[in-house]
Amino acid sequence: PWVQNVELPIVEEFNPADNTFYQPNAVVPDFGFFGGVAGAIGGAVVSARGASSGVDGVIDAYDIASNAWTKKAANPTPQYYATGGVHEGQLIVSGGVDSAQAPVGTTSAYDLATDTWSSLAANPTKAYLSAGAVTGGKLYVFGGDTSWSSSKPTSDLQVLDIAANTWTKKASLPFAMYAAVAVAHEGKIYIAGGLKNENISKKGSWNYSLLVYDTATDTYDTSKAAMPFPQAHAAAATYGGYVFVYGGQTFRKSDGSDY
Numbered sequence: 001p002w003v004q005n006v007e008l009p010i011v012e013e014f015n016p017a018d019n020t021f022y023q024p025n026a027v028v029p030d031f032g033f034f035g036g037v038a039g040a041i042g043g044a045v046v047s048a049r050g051a052s053s054g055v056d057g058v059i060d061a062y063d064i065a066s067n068a069w070t071k072k073a074a075n076p077t078p079q080y081y082a083t084g085g086v087h088e089g090q091l092i093v094s095g096g097v098d099s100a101q102a103p104v105g106t107t108s109a110y111d112l113a114t115d116t117w118s119s120l121a122a123n124p125t126k127a128y129l130s131a132g133a134v135t136g137g138k139l140y141v142f143g144g145d146t147s148w149s150s151s152k153p154t155s156d157l158q159v160l161d162i163a164a165n166t167w168t169k170k171a172s173l174p175f176a177m178y179a180a181v182a183v184a185h186e187g188k189i190y191i192a193g194g195l196k197n198e199n200i201s202k203k204g205s206w207n208y209s210l211l212v213y214d215t216a217t218d219t220y221d222t223s224k225a226a227m228p229f230p231q232a233h234a235a236a237a238t239y240g241g242y243v244f245v246y247g248g249q250t251f252r253k254s255d256g257s258d259y
Contacts, residue, residue: 008031008033009027009028009029009031010023010025010027010028011023011025011026011027011028011062012025013025014244014246016239016240016242016244025067026062026067026068026069028047028060028062028069029060029069029071030047030049030052030058030060030071031047031049031050031052032049032050032051032052032080033050033051033052034050034051034081034179034233034248034249035050035051035080035081035082035096035128035129035233036048036049036050036051036080036082037050037082037083037084037085037091037092037093037132038091039084039085039086039091040086041086041089041090041091041112042089042112043063043064043065044061044062044063044064044112045061045062045064046059046060046061046062046072046086046091046110046112047059047060047061047062048075048082048084048091048093048110049080050080050081051080051081052080054099055078055079055080055097055098055099056074056078057074057075057076057077057078057079058071058074058075059071059072059073059074059075059091059110060072061112072110072112072115073110073115073116073117075093075108075110075117076108076117077098077106077108077119078098078099079093079095079096079097079098079104079106080096080097080128081095081096081097081128081129082094082095082096082128083095083096083129083130083131083132083141083144084107084132084134084139085132085133085134085139085184086134087109087134087137087139087162089111089112089113090109090110090111090112091109091110091112092107092108092109092120092134092139092160092162093107093108093109093110094106094107094108094120094123094130094132094139094141094160095107095123095126095127095128095130095132095141095144096128097128097148101148102126102148103126103127103128103144103145103146103147103148104122104126104128105122105123105124105125105126105127106122106123107119107120107121107122107123107139107160108120109162120160120162120165121160121165121166121167123141123158123160123167124158124167124169125141125144125146125154125156125158125169126146127141127143127144127145127146127154127156127178128144128145128148128178129144129145129178129179129233130142130143130144130178131143131144131177131180131181131182131191131194132182133182133183133184133189134162134184135184135187135189135215136187136215137161137162137163138159138160138161138162138215139159139160139162140157140158140159140170140182140184140189140213140215141156141157141158141159141160142156142157142173142177142180142182142189142191142213143155143156143157143173143176143177143178143180143194144156144178145178145179151178151197153176153177153178153195153196153197154176154178155172155173155174155175155176155177156169156172156173157169157170157171157172157173157213158170170218171218171219171220173191173211173220174209174211174220174222175196175207176196176197177194177195177196177207178194178195179193179194179195179232179233179249180192180193180194180195180207180232181193181194181234181235181236181245181248182236183236183237183238183243184238185238185243187214187215187216188212188213188214188215189212189213189215190210190211190212190236190238190243191210191211191212191213192207192210192211192227192231192234192236192243192245193206193207193227193230193231193232193234193245193248194206194207194232195207195232206230206232206251207230208226208227208230209222209224209226209227210224210225210226210227211224212224227245229250230250230251231245231247231248231249231250232248232249232250233248233249234246234247234248234249235247235248
């Protein structure tokens, strides 16, 4: 329940071939309820803790073969409600808020092979709950909220060239949004779900649109089918030509039933 902040440490394994979920797996030792960054590196899933009771920069690695977790070197610039992705064996973590709940553009890279962190250039747009995806050697960061005390969503798209360590501002989103999810596939980035303003109690605040950003042309395709129901703070992945959007937060109909 949202009001109780009940955090789930469960690791679920989904098999698209037979449409089944598998449990149990070893539970996540350090976890949060959203705003974490995770990615597959080699035979492991590397997880930067999401929102929790404190901003501690905790990193855990899950070895799939042995079904076991190992605590790794903590982020020296702790941040949560962040975004990021995997690039050449490194987990990129960008944005979010610091321990004072101030939005930051801080960007860092965690190297699993050496268990070390390195600093990257900061995102000029300081925001949390942005949607991020890594493709073609670049980190794309869409939207986010730029104010903790009074929500101020942004439509900015900032792009980090990881090798050059430089940010470039690209075409803005069609509308300001935060708590969406982004996933890259064949040169395009699919952006789904999220909220269009600070009032999550109104249906018009939720984003039903699926936006497809073309990295080659710096344009958005807004003609795709809308989501069947709204999801914020979700997770996403691609597999076999499909984009999967899983979990997150939604709202209920006026009669109390779920969408």
